[in-house]
Amino acid sequence: xxxxxxxxxxxxxxxxxxxxxxxxxxxxxxxxxxxxxxxxxxxxxxxxxxxxxxxxxxxxxxxxxxxxxxxxxxxxxxxxxxxxxxxxxxxxxxxxxxxxxxxxxxxxxxxxxxxxxxxxxxxxxxxxxxxxxxxxxxxxxxxxxxxxxxxxxxxxxxxxxxxxxxxxxxxxxxxxxxxxxxxxxxxxxxxxxx
Numbered sequence: 001x002x003x004x005x006x007x008x009x010x011x012x013x014x015x016x017x018x019x020x021x022x023x024x025x026x027x028x029x030x031x032x033x034x035x036x037x038x039x040x041x042x043x044x045x046x047x048x049x050x051x052x053x054x055x056x057x058x059x060x061x062x063x064x065x066x067x068x069x070x071x072x073x074x075x076x077x078x079x080x081x082x083x084x085x086x087x088x089x090x091x092x093x094x095x096x097x098x099x100x101x102x103x104x105x106x107x108x109x110x111x112x113x114x115x116x117x118x119x120x121x122x123x124x125x126x127x128x129x130x131x132x133x134x135x136x137x138x139x140x141x142x143x144x145x146x147x148x149x150x151x152x153x154x155x156x157x158x159x160x161x162x163x164x165x166x167x168x169x170x171x172x173x174x175x176x177x178x179x180x181x182x183x184x185x186x187x188x189x190x191x192x193x194x
Contacts (some may be wrong), residue, residue: 008042009045013185016181016183027054032147032170033145033172034147036148036177041179044106044148046102047148054104054144056102060101060102060103076095080133083134094132096133097124107146108148118163122163
């Protein structure tokens, strides 16, 4: 039996055809992508596949759960730190942006990204560099960002709960993954796979 990931990419559903077309198109373009769809629709598979088919495929794919980073660790996790900046640290460490250098940073659950994280991500995207906590000089980074959300963020942007400038930077390209009830042709195959 095929794994669920391959079933999504070999979907027999008409509803998935535009998604599969966009995966191939967006893999050839080095721009940020927003993947939208309900929980469990396969947004992470779409993101990873775009990366694997892109010119960045030999470089890291770094997934980040936007809701799971503790606020007090946010800056160090995203930007990294030098040894002198963190009490008890044996040495410095790169942040998630540096780990994804020349590859793809996957921001999952974008709708749950805290405001402080929005500010840090926007700063890196605009400047193309990170400054580790405690470092004197910034480090250039070359990162493509693919984000995923189960919610329509336009309401959050209008309510100023999500930064409009960051939202528009992250959704240069958009893929909408349909829910499973619109892909009935795949349900039996997915059930056998699981």
